[in-house]
Structure formats: C-alpha cells, structure tokens
C-alpha cells in the first residue's frame with residue numbers, strides 16, 4: 001500500500017500545491033486571464049478581484065471547509081473552465097454574515113486561505129465589500145402577486161430592500177450580495193406560482209453581469 005502523502009504544517013499536501021502550481025502555470029502560459037468563456041461570479045469576501053482570485057486560488061477547498069454557514073461552493077465548468085473549482089456561493093439555506101456570529105466579523109475564509117487568493121483590502125467592511133448584487137424577478141416574486149410576502153425585506157441586514165405598495169425593491173447602493181434575501185425567498189420552497197420557474201425570485205448576481 002502506498003505511504004500516505006506527507007502533510008505540511010498548514011494541512012496542505014504537496015500534491016495539492018503541485019496541482020495548484022500547474023494550474024497557475026497553465027494560466028500564465030495562456031498569457032491572460034481575460035479568456036473566452038469565463039463568467040464573473042458572486043465571490044466570498046476578499047475574492048472580488050476576479051483575475052487575482054482565479055490565478056492565486058489553488059482549489060484547496062479550505063474556505064469551503066471553514067465557512068461556518070457553509071455557503072461557499074466550487075464553481076462548475078459551465079461557469080468557465082479557468083474558474084472551475086474556485087469559490088462561489090450557494091445561498092439555498094444560508095448567507096454570508098462575515099462570520100459575525102462565529103469570529104467577531106473577521107471572515108474565516110480569508111483567514112484560512114493559504115495563498116491569499118481571498119484577501120481583503122485595508123479598511124474593508126461588510127458594507128463596502130461587494131460580493132454580488134441581489135436582483136428581483138418580478139414575474140416570480142410572490143409579493144408582486146399581492147400575497148403580502150416580505151421575507152426578503154425582513155431578512156436583509158443592510159436595509160437594502162424597501163417595500164413599496166407591498167412589493168420589494170432592491171436599493172443597489174446598499175446591497176453587498178450577502179444572500180440573506182435569497183436564502184429565505186419562498187418562491188420555490190413554497191411552490192412558485194410562476195410557470196417554468198427555475199430559481200428563486202431574488203437571486204444574487206455577479207457585480208459585472
């Protein structure tokens with residue numbers, strides 16, 4: 001039986017580093033990260049520079065593992081080949097609160113990233129770290145069917161949703177893409193009344209989209 005691969009003190013195996021290094025070398029060999037087929041994605045704190053994230057991330061999955069809310073997931077091939085397995089979000093059941101409950105507001109994903117692929121600039125706050133922007137699909141939103149639904153409004157920690165005539169509207173300047181609204185939206189959980197619905201009525205989209 002093969003001997004187990006030696007683990008570095010920071011928990012990363014040599015193979016992981018080699019795979020990551022090879023990926024980065026491939027990216028450099030391609031000459032540019034502005035490649036065909038790469039789609040920007042909502043990113044965890046510190047991942048807002050797409051080119052830096054894609055080139056520095058070694059796909060070690062540490063950020064997924066340490067996230068206490070388990071909202072970080074790997075990007076898939078349909079998100080773009082070079083960004084595959086870099087960290088993005090799944091807000092199905094939770095949202096990013098900057099680890100305010102577990103680590104006093106210091107993001108554990110950033111602290112544990114071994115390559116500084118996730119790195120926050122000096123003075124970064126939850127308010128000025130724009131991970132994405134929430135967008136409401138009025139055809140799927142139950143409040144636009146006069147149901148009185150306001151789950152997203154109640155969930156937003158940043159007062160980035162206002163209710164007008166019983167309907168929610170995103171205040172884009174205040175939204176940081178935390179995903180709290182998406183995580184509680186009932187448009188699919190309770191059965192959307194919009195035919196052909198495939199996602200929730202409020203979804204966090206990438207900033208550049």
Ligand code: SF4
Pocket residue numbers: 044045066067068069070071072095096097098099106107108109110
């Ligand atoms: S800041 Fe905390 S809650 Fe947000 S993605 Fe990073 S680890 Fe998860």
Ligand code: SF4
Pocket residue numbers: 056057058059060061062063064086087112113114115116117118
């Ligand atoms: S911890 Fe850093 S290097 Fe590892 S997968 Fe996450 S972003 Fe990439």
Ligand code: SF4
Pocket residue numbers: 133134155156157158159160161170174175176177178179180181182204
């Ligand atoms: S609108 Fe949604 S994504 Fe934007 S800050 Fe509020 S809860 Fe977070």
